[in-house]
Amino acid sequence: MTETDIDIALFSSEAHRLFLVQLKAKAVTQPGNAALAWRIAQIHRALGEFDDALHYYCAVQQAEPGHPEASYFIDLLSGKGGNTPLNTCGSLAPPFIRFENFLDARMQEALWQATTEQLPELHPSVVEEYGVVGLHQNTRRSHSNRAGQRIRDIFYQRVAELVERHDIIGKLEISNLDAVRDLQISLIAYGDGDYFKAHRDSGTMPNNRLRELSFVYHFFREPKRFSGGALYLYDAGQVAGEIAQVNNFTCLHPVNNSITFFPSRALHEVTPIECASKNPIDGRFAITGWALRPEDNH
Ligand SMILES: O=C(O)CCC(=O)C(=O)O
Ligand SMILES: [Fe+2]
Structure with missing residues (x-):
């Protein structure tokens, strides 16, 4: 599996786990890499691990201040619904509370x-x-x-x-x-x-x-x-x-x-x-x- 297969693999939680191990190993050496943190956050969200997902969405925001989707997910997963408006952040992840x-x-x-x-x-x-x-x-x-x-x-x-x-x-x-x-x-x-x-x-x-x-x-x-x-x-x-x-x-x-x-x-x-x-x-x-x-x- 390569990192580019990720969209296909997203539907299997075992593949999710494999990717997480690989991506996290890479993230240790590249703490400021927003794209990498983003991928890790997205996988944790799909596994229902919101604390971990939040940690990495925050890392995205730190590496790239003003990242609109990261703010959206930080609001969403911390239980505030989508305080960042959907129509401006460009995310098509449905809001929930x-x-x-x-x-x-x-x-x-x-x-x-x-x-x-x-x-x-x-x-x-x-x-x-x-x-x-x-x-x-x-x-x-x-x-x-x-x-x-x-x-x-x-x-x-x-x-x-x-x-x-x-x-x-x-x-x-x-x-x-x-x-x-x-x-x-x-x-x-x-x-x-x-x-x-x-x-x-x-x-x-x-x-x-x-x-x-x-x-x-x-x-x-x-x-x-x-x-x-x-x-x-x-x-x-x-x-x-x-x-x-x-x-x-x-x-x-x-x-x-x-x-x-x-x-x-x-x-x-x-x-x-x-x-x-x-x-x-x-x-x-x-x-x-x-x-x-x-x-x-x-
Ligand atoms: O059981 C659930 O969590 C959802 C049920 C549902 O989607 C429905 O009844 O339309
Ligand atoms: Fe339903």
């Missing part, structure tokens, strides 16, 4: 009760593919349903308040939305072998065409009894003003009781889950929600 410890202990308990009660009502998840909503299990495998009233009661107000308090719509640069008014919410259970391949939450169907802001709340029993299930947020490339191939992504490992917001149009994926236990309650759970823009706003 994650909060840990979203629900207090009492609410988490209430959520587990509501989830356990709703488990028998979950069915194999459907998804839109080329304008057809159905069971497309090459794309999506999990069990899900619209969240019942008890789950809605736990999330609706808390999410709306959080979005307002932290100006999440502004930070994610969602222009067609001013507040959370209309929220679709669903419950998803991922067991062994489940996944959700790259997709966007907004589309052309009646149920998804108005989606602007997505959130995912991750929860699972501790100690964690599964592996995998990372949420990848893909960067988009651009060629002549058109969206082009992706070449990197931000990896968000699932954190129990965390909530992550991102624009619904962002391409994202849930990597396969491995879970030895056959008990569905031992898997990876998500509450996902979508804030809809008003009907007349395009």
Whole structure:
């Protein structure tokens, strides 16, 4: 492998590791090399290692003060969303904002009760593919349903308040939305072998065409009894003003009781889950929600 193969290799974490060793060995002898630090930072971001990624994005900024994308990623990975505006920094990595410890202990308990009660009502998840909503299990495998009233009661107000308090719509640069008014919410259970391949939450169907802001709340029993299930947020490339191939992504490992917001149009994926236990309650759970823009706003 050579360094120039990096874009191809980015999709395998083993290749990521190999490159990291090589690049870091080189970086020791070239501490002021911004391009090198940039590559290392990008790989750490794709491995979900945000502290390491931040360290190297800061090195980029030090070597090249005013580097717009480095500032963007420093804001992004330190939890501030994209304080550096996307449209001026030129990055096509989708912004996101994650909060840990979203629900207090009492609410988490209430959520587990509501989830356990709703488990028998979950069915194999459907998804839109080329304008057809159905069971497309090459794309999506999990069990899900619209969240019942008890789950809605736990999330609706808390999410709306959080979005307002932290100006999440502004930070994610969602222009067609001013507040959370209309929220679709669903419950998803991922067991062994489940996944959700790259997709966007907004589309052309009646149920998804108005989606602007997505959130995912991750929860699972501790100690964690599964592996995998990372949420990848893909960067988009651009060629002549058109969206082009992706070449990197931000990896968000699932954190129990965390909530992550991102624009619904962002391409994202849930990597396969491995879970030895056959008990569905031992898997990876998500509450996902979508804030809809008003009907007349395009
Ligand atoms: O489970 C997740 O982390 C994300 C789920 C998702 O992307 C969706 O339901 O659209
Ligand atoms: Fe999604």
